[in-house]
Amino acid sequence: MNSIGIIISIICLIIGGVAGLMFSRSGLNSKAKYIIKDAKKNADNLLDKAKIEAESVRKDKQLQAKEKFLELKSLHDEDVQLREKKIADIEKRTKDKEQKLNDELSRTKKLETNLEKQVEDYSRKQEIIDKKNTDLDAVIAQKVGILEKVANFTAEEAKAELVDALKAEAKTKAQAHVQNIMEEAQLNAKTEAKKIVIQTIQRIGTEQAIENSVSVFNIESDDVKGRIIGREGRNIRALEAATGVEIIVDDTPEAILLSCFDPVRREIARLSLHRLVTDGRIHPARIEEVVEKTRKSIDEEIIEVGKRTVIDLGIHGVHPELVKVIGRMKYRSSYGQNLLQHSREVANIAATMAAELGLNVKLAKRAGLLHDIGKVPEEESELPHALLGMQWAEKYGENKEVVNAIGAHHDEIEMTSLLSPIIQVADGISGARPGARRQVLESYIQRLKDLESTAMSFEGVSSAYAIQAGRELRVMVESGKVNDAVAAQLSYDISEKIQNEMTYPGQVRITVIRETRSVNIAR
Structure with missing residues (x-):
């Protein structure tokens, strides 16, 4: 505000001066001089007023500066007091810790002193006990010597004879007792096992x-x-x-x-x-x-x-993937025996055995149905079918007893429940009846599968089929990846691999088929 007044005053002076010059040059009258005088007066007044306002502003700024200084000083003093308080608290805690440490050291020293006294007392008592033991051994030796003279036996001889007599008597009684238990257990076990197996076969046996x-x-x-x-x-x-x-x-x-x-x-x-x-x-x-x-x-x-x-079979909660595997068993055979019919029979046999033994019938039936799911993989696996089936059952949330029964029915893993031997026995019953299985067909089918797998292992092969009872292998290749020259070489490579790695009767013809199709649509 004071700077604006000063500027206005200067402008008025300049205007007055300019006006005076103009009026003096043009020979104006006294009225013009009066106006100039009045303008100077106003300018002086404005200057005085501006000075007063400037002084007032200066005082205000000084007052504000003092207040700000006092405020900052107050904040600084508070911060200093707070830091001093924190330092005092830290010093107090440090002194308390030092005091506690000194107290602990004092207690430790007292405990060490007491321990040293106890060790000394123990050593003194041990010496007394050792002396008494020595005296006692001497007395015992004296008494034993007297007894040996009276009985004409040394202590070792008497002890050995007594031990031998006790061993012979205990061994005789133990052998008789064990023999009785074994005979009774075998008789009962055979009787019960025959009863359960016969009843199961009579109730469940079906034609295969x-x-x-x-x-x-x-x-x-x-x-x-x-x-x-x-x-x-x-x-x-x-x-x-x-x-x-x-x-x-x-x-x-x-x-x-x-x-x-x-x-x-x-x-x-x-x-x-x-x-x-x-x-x-x-x-x-x-x-x-x-x-x-x-x-x-x-x-x-x-x-x-x-x-x-x-x-x-009254089985509920089976995972959809396992349901699909069960359906595929209809089109598979195990040693000539239809796999689905075999699994159904094992499920019923296991359920009957579980009922006779008072076990969980539903779990037994479930494990019996699923025990051979590892035989129907969509892709060939190196694992035995029992372990592969166990992995599938575990993956799809089956009960632990069912999982163990699947994996252990051919003794690949240890049996951990009574359900596992039941499934193993039921599987044996289903497959052991006359005419149930044929070993020759199974090995023949496996040989044909191996032929196709060998051809599929080569790059560019889209499909491979073993036909004419395994005497011919037809291999379809992708025309975009395999040309005619490569197809001829591929036929030779497949024949060499089959000849070196497989065992088969007679000879196998390998036919590699490559075709190019051009398709257009007439609209």
Whole structure:
């Protein structure tokens, strides 16, 4: 405010001076001089007023500065007092700790003093005891000497004779007692075991049908055979390539043979042929479409079979993936014995045994149904089927007793519950009856699987099928990855690997098939 007044005063003076000059030059009259005088007066007044205001502002600023100084000084004093207080508290705590430490040292010294006194007392008492023991040993030796003279036996001889007599008597009694217990336990165990097994077989035993590796597809007339074969055999080749099943068309009237070790492939081929013959349109593109649809319907049927099985057995809460595995067992066999029928039978046998023994029937039935799920993996595994099934059961939240029964039914792991030996026995009962299994078929199927797995291990192979009872291996390759030269080399490499790593009768022909398809759509 004071600076603005000074500026105004200066401007007035300048204006007055300029006006005076102008009026003096133009010879104005005394009125102009009066105006100039009045302007100077006003300017002086403004200057005085500005000085007064400036002084007032200066005093105000000095007062504010003093107040700010006092405020900062007060804050500083408070901060100093607070720090001094903290320092005093720290010093007090330090003194308290020092005092406690001194007290602890004093108590420790007292304890050390007392301990030294106790050690001295113990040493003195130990010396007294040792002296008494020495005197006692001397007295005992004297008494023993007197007894040896009277009995004509040394102490060691008497002790040895007494010990031998007691051992012989105890051994005789123990052997007799153990023999009685063993005979009684064996008699009772054999009787009870025979009773349980016989009752179980009588109640649960069912007929077992042995599957083979050939299915018969019946046709109305032999004219259909020519349509299935197609021009230059293209239809039958397309069907074999799509399903991996060997189609045998011979002189058998009104019948075509489907040969494959995999029951699922045979069923897909059989249903696909049925649809194609019923529809009447048989050509390679239609064959691939029908086979794909049939494969999807078989997958749905597998799930439905699994659901029906668990419902029939009264088993609840099975994980959907395990239900699917159970359904796949319908199309698998174990040594010629249908795996699903075998598992159902084991479940019923185990449930009956558990009921006879007073154990959990539901858990026994569940473990019996799931004990062989490791035999139907979608991909080949190096693990034994019992351990693989145990991993699946554990993964999908099965009971610990069920998991152990699955893993231990072939003694791969230790049995930890009574349910495990029941499943093992039930599995043996189901497979040991005459005609239930065939070892030859199982080894044959495994050899065909190994053939296909060997071919699939090479890069560029899209699918491989063992046909003609394992005498031929057809390998389909991806045309974009494998050219004709590589296909020829691939056939040789596969044959060498099979020859070096596998054991098989006769010879195996390896046929590598490479085809290029060009597809366009007319709109």
